[in-house]
Amino acid sequence: MQRSAGSRRRRRNTSRPFLGGAMAVIAAGALTVTGLVSTAQAADVNNAKNAGFESGLANWSCSAGSGATVSTPVRSGTSALKATPAGQDHAKCTQTVAVKPNSTYALSSWVQGGYAYLGVTGSGTTDVSTWTPGSTTWTKLSTSFKTGANTTSVTVYTHGWYGQSAYFADDVEVTGPDGGGGGDGPGPVIPAAPAGLTAGATTTSSVALSWNAVSGATGYKVYRDGVQATTSTGTSATVTGLAADTAYQFTVSATNAAGESVKSAAVSARTAKPGTGGPGPAVPKHAVTGYWQNFNNGAAVQKLTDVPADYDIIAVSFADATPTPGQVTFKLDTAGLNGYTDAQFRADIKTKQAQGKNVIISIGGELGTVRVDNDASATAFANSVYALMQDYGFNGVDIDLENGLNATYMTKALRQLSAKAGSGLVITMAPQTIDMQSTSGEYFKTALNIKDILTVVNMQYYNSGSMLGCDGKVYSQGSVDFLTALACIQLEGGLDPSQVGIGVPASTRGAGSGYVAPSIVNAALDCLTKGTNCGSFKPSKTYPSLRGAMTWSTNWDATAGFAWSKAVGPHVRSLP
Numbered sequence: 001m002q003r004s005a006g007s008r009r010r011r012r013n014t015s016r017p018f019l020g021g022a023m024a025v026i027a028a029g030a031l032t033v034t035g036l037v038s039t040a041q042a043a044d045v046n047n048a049k050n051a052g053f054e055s056g057l058a059n060w061s062c063s064a065g066s067g068a069t070v071s072t073p074v075r076s077g078t079s080a081l082k083a084t085p086a087g088q089d090h091a092k093c094t095q096t097v098a099v100k101p102n103s104t105y106a107l108s109s110w111v112q113g114g115y116a117y118l119g120v121t122g123s124g125t126t127d128v129s130t131w132t133p134g135s136t137t138w139t140k141l142s143t144s145f146k147t148g149a150n151t152t153s154v155t156v157y158t159h160g161w162y163g164q165s166a167y168f169a170d171d172v173e174v175t176g177p178d179g180g181g182g183g184d185g186p187g188p189v190i191p192a193a194p195a196g197l198t199a200g201a202t203t204t205s206s207v208a209l210s211w212n213a214v215s216g217a218t219g220y221k222v223y224r225d226g227v228q229a230t231t232s233t234g235t236s237a238t239v240t241g242l243a244a245d246t247a248y249q250f251t252v253s254a255t256n257a258a259g260e261s262v263k264s265a266a267v268s269a270r271t272a273k274p275g276t277g278g279p280g281p282a283v284p285k286h287a288v289t290g291y292w293q294n295f296n297n298g299a300a301v302q303k304l305t306d307v308p309a310d311y312d313i314i315a316v317s318f319a320d321a322t323p324t325p326g327q328v329t330f331k332l333d334t335a336g337l338n339g340y341t342d343a344q345f346r347a348d349i350k351t352k353q354a355q356g357k358n359v360i361i362s363i364g365g366e367l368g369t370v371r372v373d374n375d376a377s378a379t380a381f382a383n384s385v386y387a388l389m390q391d392y393g394f395n396g397v398d399i400d401l402e403n404g405l406n407a408t409y410m411t412k413a414l415r416q417l418s419a420k421a422g423s424g425l426v427i428t429m430a431p432q433t434i435d436m437q438s439t440s441g442e443y444f445k446t447a448l449n450i451k452d453i454l455t456v457v458n459m460q461y462y463n464s465g466s467m468l469g470c471d472g473k474v475y476s477q478g479s480v481d482f483l484t485a486l487a488c489i490q491l492e493g494g495l496d497p498s499q500v501g502i503g504v505p506a507s508t509r510g511a512g513s514g515y516v517a518p519s520i521v522n523a524a525l526d527c528l529t530k531g532t533n534c535g536s537f538k539p540s541k542t543y544p545s546l547r548g549a550m551t552w553s554t555n556w557d558a559t560a561g562f563a564w565s566k567a568v569g570p571h572v573r574s575l576p
Contacts (some may be wrong), residue, residue: 032135047097047105047174048156053079055189055256056111056216059095060537067092068213071233075110075138075170075455078218078233079498083158084166086440091167092159092406098179099147099154108142109158114165114492115472116141120174121155124148136540138170152179163468165492166439192216193252193261199250199269200418200453205243206248207269208452209250210236210415210424214261223263225249236452242271244340270417281356281395283426286575287312288515288568289458289501289550290557291362294318296336299555300510303340304348304359308562313428313455314352314554315362315398319388321370326377326413327384328370330392348392358426360400361388369403378409382416389421396426396455397445405435407445414446418453429457430503430550433464433477433486439493448494457495458503458550461486469537477514481535483524486545489541491528497543503550506557506564518567521549529575544576 049059053069054077060067067083074080083091099105101124109118118141119129130143147154156174160167175248196212209222213235220232222239225248229239242248246268251263290311293299307314313353319328349359363370363385372381385397397417418425427450435443436459447457461483466476469485470492476482483502489509490500504521505511527534531542549568551557557564 004029012174017416036088044175044310045178047099047179048095048172049097049202050095051172052077052170053081054218055082056214058216060093061095063091064089064091068281069215070168071218073112073138073168075112077170080168080170081158082113082166082168083160084439085160085162085164086438088162090159090162092157093169094155094157095172096153097156097174099151099174100177100179101147101149101151103177104144104146105174105267106142106144107156107174108140109172110138110140110170111158111167112136112138113160113167115161116167116169117157117161118143118169119157120145120552121152121157123154124151134167136165137145142210161472163437164472165470165489167529180353185443188344189216190259191215191256191261194220194252194254194264197252197264197267198248198415199267200415204495205271206238206240206423207242207248207250207271208236208238208418209252209267210452211252211264214254216463217261218243218256219254221253221255221260223251223253244271246271274471281358282311282424283358283455284573285458285498285545286548286572287501288548288572289313289315289316289503290506290554290565291317291550291552293553293555294333295331295335296333299553300558301336301338301340302558303337304345304352306558307352308359308557308565308569309355310565311357311554312548313358313360313426315360315400315428315554316394317362318400319361319363319370322384323483324380325374326370326372326380328388329384330361346392353393353395358395359393360396360398360428361385361392362400362428362430364399364401370401371404372409372413373406374409375412378413379416381410381413382420385417385418395424396421396428398428398430400430404430405442405446407442407449410442410446414450414453425453426455427453428455430460431457432460433467435459436486436490436493437468444490444493447490447499451495451499454495454499456499456501456547456550456565457490458501459486459490460503460552461516462503464514471537473537475537478516479535480516480520480523480527480533481537483521484527484534484539485537487524487528487576488537491539491543491546497528497545498547500543501547501550503552506551506553507560509559510552510556518564521564521568522571525549525571525575546575548572548575 069079071080085091105400117131121127123145131521191214194211199207254261319330470488505515508515526532
């Protein structure tokens with residue numbers, strides 16, 4: 001967000017003429033092999049090992065760490081492959097498969113999600129491939145190949161495409177004569193103990209836990225004080241039924257068909273005291289966020305009580321960095337705000353909260369230089385933000401770091417803050433468009449890392465120029481298609497719809513470029529939640545629980561006669 005009326009544009013030329021050409025070549029290659037498909041003989045076997053990814057990524061290798069196993073969606077069994085393209089890497093996963101010379105093999109796999117390719121190299125004859133531009137349901141890719149006179153192994157691969165969403169694959173088959181290592185490979189081995197166990201949000205009766213994924217694991221057991229409390233198929237769980245203001249010790253183990261791992265290192269957590277609950281009012285199902293300026297840059301100067309009731313979350317902008325890395329502080333700009341006193345500001349926070357609003361502190365902005373890039377700075381960040389929450393009564397924090405973010409340590413910082421603040425903590429984020437183009441970006445990774453405690457990501461759909469949408473096409477800012485096609489990347493990239501909001505300027509003076517009329521914002525909200533009022537881009541499904549919208553800023557909104565909040569606020573409240 002900008003402290004001055006000037007702009008800092010970030011443009012990206014994203015036309016990719018090679019995409020269609022490359023696909024045409026691959027498709028043509030796939031068409032030339034249809035005559036090779038044959039009926040498998042009775043003695044044929046599936047020569048692929050770990051074909052259903054039930055043993056994690058055993059026998060498979062994925063480029064640039066792009067692959068992982070997931071428990072949903074799966075076509076059969078309990079696991080499937082998820083591979084995510086990023087930058088110039090198209091998430092290629094390969095396996096070397098033993099085959100017999102001069103033999104014909106049927107190659108197939110079930111896929112879902114973004115662009116997905118299936119192929120083979122090293123056949124000794126004609127290497128083949130086939131692909132699909134994506135599907136919301138499991139789709140079978142099939143082709144076949146013949147091995148050469150001296151071929152004893154081939155490389156089978158799957159991959160996605162540049163700039164596209166993640167793809168899923170399951171039940172890979174290389175069916176034909178046994179190459180000597182056929183079948184589905186050896187059974188799973190007992191997985192390693194989980195690492196990274198962390199306690200997150202707490203209530204008077206529950207503690208949220210998360211940990212790192214373990215290769216080959218199909219599930220996890222969570223223990224409270226040595227006694228099994230719950231199970232999970234993912235990497236997080238909430239232990240409930242606890243006593244208030246009580247310390248507990250938790251461990252977790254990984255499981256699969258071979259057995260259970262040893263338990264992880266223990267972590268301690270204390271439930272909240274009775275009567276404390278969360279830090280503030282619950283955020284509505286559909287909410288409007290507005291940034292309130294603690295400075296005068298030509299927009300209308302406001303007190304917090306001047307902010308209209310249409311705003312559900314008010315982000316006070318901004319906390320500032322101190323000489324201690326990661327640490328932040330806040331001081332009201334009384335002189336710039338026409339004598340608005342610190343005492344009145346504190347009282348107005350309480351007034352807004354009594355009206356059911358959340359008032360949070362925003363970190364960063366266009367000029368913010370807060371760095372959280374090691375353990376010490378992560379702790380300093382968490383401690384200083386929590387101190388501001390206790391001092392002023394803020395309900396949470398907004399992450400608006402536009403000069404770089406480290407996902408590993410910002411995740412640690414926010415989890416430490418969550419452990420201190422409890423279950424009602426509000427966490428919002430305001431990344432730029434470039435930050436959310438891929439799940440490999442540091443902002444996107446942070447959002448996914450804290451998904452269990454994240455309130456909403458209000459991406460800034462402005463000051464960015466043209467960007468890629470989730471369909472791989474390029475869209476220009478300032479249109480309904482720009483809002484919906486870019487929101488789709490987050491919605492299909494792993495965030496819950498309730499964690500996605502549309503961030504736009506409140507007036508033409510609020511940003512250097514990208515302003516859209518409130519009617520365009522409302523049309524985009526309708527398109528994403530109901531499938532109506534779309535432009536040329538229409539999502540493959542609707543997202544009725546989409547959180548809502550955000551604007552920079554309540555001050556620029558006031559300057560324009562509150563035209564933005566008067567139009568968008570009621571519309572957000574009317575969403576499904």
